[in-house]
Amino acid sequence: MALQGASPADKVAVTMDGSRILVVDDDAGIRALLSDFLEQHGFAVSTAANGAAMDRALAAGDFDIAVLDVMMPGEDGLSILRRLTARGGPPVIMLSAIGSDVDRIVGLEMGAEDYLPKPCNPRELLARIRTVLRRHRRIPDVPEPRGERLRFAGWQVDMATRLLTDPDNVVVTLTDGEFRLLRAFIEHPRRVLSRDQLLDYSAGNDSESYDRAIDVQVSRLRRKLERGAKPDGPKGNATDELVRTIRNEGYMFTAEVRPA
Structure with a gap:
C-alpha cells in the first residue's frame, strides 16, 4: 500500500x-x-x-x-x-x-x-x-544446541557433541547443514514447518541457501535416517513418515522427542 x-x-x-x-x-x-x-x-x-x-x-x-x-x-x-x-x-x-x-x-x-x-x-x-x-542480527540467530541427549523413534542425538546414533547404536555422520536441519526438526516436533521457517531455524549465518535447497537437505537427511529404520517407529519408521512432506506447506517431524 x-x-x-x-x-x-x-x-x-x-x-x-x-x-x-x-x-x-x-x-x-x-x-x-x-x-x-x-x-x-x-x-x-x-x-x-x-x-x-x-x-x-x-x-x-x-x-x-x-x-x-x-x-x-x-x-x-x-x-x-x-x-x-x-x-x-x-x-x-x-x-x-x-x-x-x-x-x-x-x-x-x-x-x-x-x-x-x-x-x-x-x-x-x-x-x-x-x-x-x-x-547484522536483525532477525534471531539460530540458538546454540542444548547440552543434552535426546531420543526419537529409537535414535539418539547428543546436542552438544552432535553425535547421532541409530537404533542399533551405530554412529551416523551428518554434515553441518544436515545436523542443523535435524536440530530444527527435533526442536519443533509434530509441527508443520514451512521452507522459510526451516531456513530461519537451520541456516547458518554464512548460508546462501534458498528454500528449494531445503528439499535437497531433507532428501539427504531422510536417506541417512533410512539406515536405521526399525519397525517400532511411526508407521513402521518409514523415513518419509519420520519427516513427512505436507503438500504446499512444508515438512513435519512426526516422532516424539524425549530426553535420552
Whole structure:
C-alpha cells in the first residue's frame, strides 16, 4: 500500500510485520516484482526509482537493508552506495546487469554486503537478504544446541557433541547443514514447518541457501535416517513418515522427542 500522495516511484510500505527493505531500481517492473515477492515472505518493502526518491524514503524512516541497482540514469548505484556507506546507512545488496567480477569486487570493496547479477532469481535474493539480516542480527540467530541427549523413534542425538546414533547404536555422520536441519526438526516436533521457517531455524549465518535447497537437505537427511529404520517407529519408521512432506506447506517431524 502506498502512502497518500506518494507517487508510484515512491511506494512506501506502511506495514511493520517484518524487517523493512528499501528497493532502489529505475525499472518499475523490477520494483513491483521484488516488492510483491518480498512482502509475500513477511517483509515490509518500500521502493524508490532513483537516488532522490531513496533519500526521501530514508528521511521518512529507518530500513534494515537496501537492495540497490547499479545501472541507473542520473546518479548510479555505486555513487549512492558510497553516500550510504559514508553516513552509516543500512546494509546494501547490489544488483547489476553487468555482473562481471571486476564490478562485483568494486561494489564489495565500496561497502556492499553482497552483489547479485541481473536477472536474478527472487528466491536467491531472498536468501541473500536473510543472510545479511542474520549477519547484522536483525532477525534471531539460530540458538546454540542444548547440552543434552535426546531420543526419537529409537535414535539418539547428543546436542552438544552432535553425535547421532541409530537404533542399533551405530554412529551416523551428518554434515553441518544436515545436523542443523535435524536440530530444527527435533526442536519443533509434530509441527508443520514451512521452507522459510526451516531456513530461519537451520541456516547458518554464512548460508546462501534458498528454500528449494531445503528439499535437497531433507532428501539427504531422510536417506541417512533410512539406515536405521526399525519397525517400532511411526508407521513402521518409514523415513518419509519420520519427516513427512505436507503438500504446499512444508515438512513435519512426526516422532516424539524425549530426553535420552
